Amino acid sequence: xxxxxxxxxxxxxxxxxxxxxxxxxxxxxxxxxxxxxxxxxxxxxxxxxxxxxxxxxxxxxxxxxxxxxxxxxxxxxxxxxxxxxxxxxxxxxxxxxxxxxxxxxxxxxxxxxxxxxxxxxxxxxxxxxxxxxxxxxxxxxxxxxxxxxxxxxxxxxxxxxxxxxxxxxxxxxxxxxxxxxxxxxxxxxxxxxxxxxxxxxxxxxxxxxxxxxxxxxxxxxxxxxxxxxxxxxxxxxxxxxxxxxxxxxxxxxxxxxxxxxxxxxxxxxxxxxx
Amino acid sequence: xxxxxxxxxxxxxxxxxxxxxxxxxxxxxxxxxxxxxxxxxxxxxxxxxxxxxxxxxxxxxxxxxxxxxxxxxxxxxxxxxxxxxxxxxxxxxxxxxxxxxxxxxxxxxxxxxxxxxxxxxxxxxxxxxxxxxxxxxxxxxxxxxxxxxxxxxxxxxxxxxxxxxxxxxxxxxxxxxxxxxxxxxxxxxxxxxxxxxxxxxxxxxxxxxxxxxxxxxxxxxxxxxxxxxxxxxxxxxxxxxxxxxxxxxxxxxxxxxxxxxxxxxxxxxxxxxxxxxxxxxxxxxxxxxxxxxxxxxxxxxxxxxxxxxx
Numbered sequence: 269x270x271x272x273x274x275x276x277x278x279x280x281x282x283x284x285x286x287x288x289x290x291x292x293x294x295x296x297x298x299x300x301x302x303x304x305x306x307x308x309x310x311x312x313x314x315x316x317x318x319x320x321x322x323x324x325x326x327x328x329x330x331x332x333x334x335x336x337x338x339x340x341x342x343x344x345x346x347x348x349x350x351x352x353x354x355x356x357x358x359x360x361x362x363x364x365x366x367x368x369x370x371x372x373x374x375x376x377x378x379x380x381x382x383x384x385x386x387x388x389x390x391x392x393x394x395x396x397x398x399x400x401x402x403x404x405x406x407x408x409x410x411x412x413x414x415x416x417x418x419x420x421x422x423x424x425x426x427x428x429x430x431x432x433x434x435x436x437x438x439x440x441x442x443x444x445x446x447x448x449x450x451x452x453x454x455x456x457x458x459x460x461x462x463x464x465x466x467x468x469x470x471x472x473x474x475x476x477x478x479x480x481x482x483x484x485x486x487x488x489x490x491x492x493x494x495x496x497x498x499x500x501x502x503x504x505x506x507x508x509x510x511x512x513x514x515x516x517x518x519x520x521x522x523x524x525x526x527x528x529x530x531x532x533x534x535x536x537x538x539x540x541x542x
Numbered sequence: 543x544x545x546x547x548x549x550x551x552x553x554x555x556x557x558x559x560x561x562x563x564x565x566x567x568x569x570x571x572x573x574x575x576x577x578x579x580x581x582x583x584x585x586x587x588x589x590x591x592x593x594x595x596x597x598x599x600x601x602x603x604x605x606x607x608x609x610x611x612x613x614x615x616x617x618x619x620x621x622x623x624x625x626x627x628x629x630x631x632x633x634x635x636x637x638x639x640x641x642x643x644x645x646x647x648x649x650x651x652x653x654x655x656x657x658x659x660x661x662x663x664x665x666x667x668x669x670x671x672x673x674x675x676x677x678x679x680x681x682x683x684x685x686x687x688x689x690x691x692x693x694x695x696x697x698x699x700x701x702x703x704x705x706x707x708x709x710x711x712x713x714x715x716x717x718x719x720x721x722x723x724x725x726x727x728x729x730x731x732x733x734x735x736x737x738x739x740x741x742x743x744x745x746x747x748x749x750x751x752x753x754x755x756x757x758x759x760x761x762x763x764x765x766x767x768x769x770x771x772x773x774x775x776x777x778x779x780x781x782x783x784x785x786x787x788x789x790x791x792x793x794x795x796x797x798x799x800x801x802x803x804x805x806x807x808x809x810x811x812x813x814x815x816x817x818x819x820x821x822x823x824x825x826x827x828x829x830x831x832x833x834x835x836x837x838x839x840x841x842x843x844x845x846x847x848x849x850x851x852x
Binding site for chain 1: 569570571572573574575576578579580582583585586587589590591593594597643644647648650651654658660661662663664665667668669670671672673674675676677678679680684685686689690720724725728729732733752777781782784785788789792805808809812813818821822825826828829832836
């Protein structure tokens with residue numbers, strides 16, 4: 269019995285230590301944003317002695333607001349477009365089985381692992397020749413393209429699990445594929461669509477490489493590009509940097525808190541079945 | 543949500559033959575549905591890949607055969623870069639062991655499971671730019687980590703984590719472990735919790751201890767997932783570490799060249815040295831490396847199906 273007790277203590281200590289490790293940087297960030305530069309450098313681990321919001325004010329008075337807006341805009345549009353296009357495609361692939369469909373799905377899965385840096389150079393050249401550098405449309409198109417493989421794969425898998433008897437009943441009643449899709453399939457798909465939206469949302473929000481290359485003008489920068497430059501601009505004012513980072517992270521934490529279940533489902537969908 | 547019941551019926555439906563009453567014309571009905579996605583994917587992936595391969599054999603529009611590849615493969619910086627990617631690959635086993643350990647510990651925990659899982663997974667959702675900037679501060683020579691080490695009497699361990707060329711890459715590896723381990727934990731835990739409990743009961747009745755039980759019962763049950771996780775993380779180390787390097791070193795790969803990786807090499811050749819052809823050749827090599835990993839995974843997976851009854 270005592271050995272078991274000892275095991276329990278050891279297990280909880282390891283888990284607690286890892287939990288503290290996982291949260292420590294977020295703690296440093298958030299408390300750092302409320303300190304003065306001097307206090308941050310001297311006592312990084314202490315709670316702020318006189319919490320103050322000046323750092324948040326100076327971060328927001330910079331272009332952070334503009335970048336925040338850009339990121340929200342990019343994220344909303346590309347996630348919505350992806351969800352729409354991917355659900356159409358998945359339904360098309362599932363409802364009309366054709367020769368080579370499995371191959372198409374297989375290639376789609378394989379595309380998930382193509383590193384974006386590989387696609388970057390040709391896409392940049394196309395963007396430059398169209399004069400679309402520093403426009404949102406080229407970035408949205410690329411984001412949608414990069415998110416589609418996972419999205420189509422996830423939805424196609426789900427649509428295939430809808431019992432065919434339900435669909436056939438509707439077909440016999442004379443419903444068109446469009447009506448079946450809108451009135452029957454979509455309402456059943458709330459959970460996978462939510463998963464998809466949460467996973468994609470976090471991906472777009474956090475994306476750096478493409479935003480860095482394509483959105484060069486200051487007014488078009490995203491949060492991630494902006495805060496990366498923040499640290500050199502405010503190297504003598506770390507609390508402002510930390511405040512900027514906190515603002516950039518807050519929406520994600522909210523999405524995570526409310527959508528954790530969907531996010532975990534999305535990430536395990538690829539692995540657990542395979 | 544009705545998805546669980548729906549999923550149960552699915553197996554019956556997959557095996558049932560589809561009615562062949564549909565006409566030929568209807569079989570083309572999928573085209574308008576699939577077209578928007580197909581066009582986007584063909585542009586972003588198809589066109590780019592074609593263009594990339596074409597460009598890797600050219601210089602200023604004229605055909606040069608394998609010259610670009612020769613130049614890249616004899617560039618000491620590129621060799622340094624892929625060497626660094628290879629070193630990062632070495633942290634995959636550490637990552638795997640840690641993820642397995644934490645998943646098993648969590649699996650044995652009844653109280654606080656959800657809380658632990660949510661916090662261990664938390665780093666995975668944070669943006670790498672945010673993580674990079676915060677760790678950049680934390681790991682300064684006078685930063686929070688060294689201060690903490692001094693405070694607990696381990697001052698001898700304090701180091702210039704990011705400024706010392708012999709340490710910078712491994713520091714980055716540790717940050718990657720910190721961020722990626724939660725993914726493995728969640729992945730493994732989901733599978734463990736879906737296994738029938740008899741699997742473990744039998745071993746427990748036989749008197750298997752913690753290590754024997756998990757080494758011989760639990761981990762074999764996770765075989766496919768372990769393989770999946772290894773491949774995903776190997777791909778991360780080979781071709782998805784740009785963000786860490788860029789943010790932690792201000793796009794330089796420093797100190798010196800101690801953290802230059804293949805992606806950064808490609809980025810700099812293309813956008814700073816104005817040599818897109820060389821960048822394209824390097825990108826082709828990177829793509830092939832990723833492909834080898836994925837194909838290797840499917841091979842292993844298929845080979846495994848023969849020997850292990852799952």
